[in-house]
């Protein structure tokens with residue numbers, strides 16, 4: 807199974823990018839992990855929020871195939887402990903899915919068509935994080951999930 811992470815806008819802080827790359831590298835020992843960045847929209851500062859979400863939504867959907875299992879990250883989704891998330895991930899890997907796609911929205915979240923396409927909505931907390939910070943928190947949680955599944959001494963309960 808391939809795990810793909812779709813992001814809106816490039817990571818705008820080099821320290822954040824370095825930390826994300828570190829977890830990306832660690833994840834590559836366990837799974838085929840790819841990151842797809844949807845470039846920032848041109849002239850988005852002049853756009854209405856809804857128009858921006860709609861345009862970003864079209865670009866997000868263009869990166870998703872019919873057979874992909876799509877998980878949208880959203881503060882209003884279902885939340886898991888790290889161990890529950892690890893077992894959920896194991897079940898997805900056992901289910902024969904070819905590609906598991908996680909999507910992080912832009913600064914204003916997702917358009918309705920993107921919500922409609924999501925197979926699951928996952929929250930990392932009830933608090934809202936920036937679309938930049940959450941990419942680090944999520945890649946760390948994904949690494950943590952694999953470290954739990956592989957019995958590595960990274961996660962402690």
Ligand SMILES: C[S@@+](CC[C@H](N)C(=O)[O-])C[C@H]1O[C@@H](n2cnc3c(N)ncnc32)[C@H](O)[C@@H]1O
Pocket residue numbers: 878879880881882909910911912913914915916928929930931932933934935936937940
């Ligand atoms: C700044 S938030 C968008 C917030 C809000 N939904 C809105 O409409 O303005 C940007 C993106 O970060 C992600 N995100 C932020 N906080 C999150 C959380 N607690 N759990 C999961 N994803 C989160 C989501 O993908 C969200 O679309």
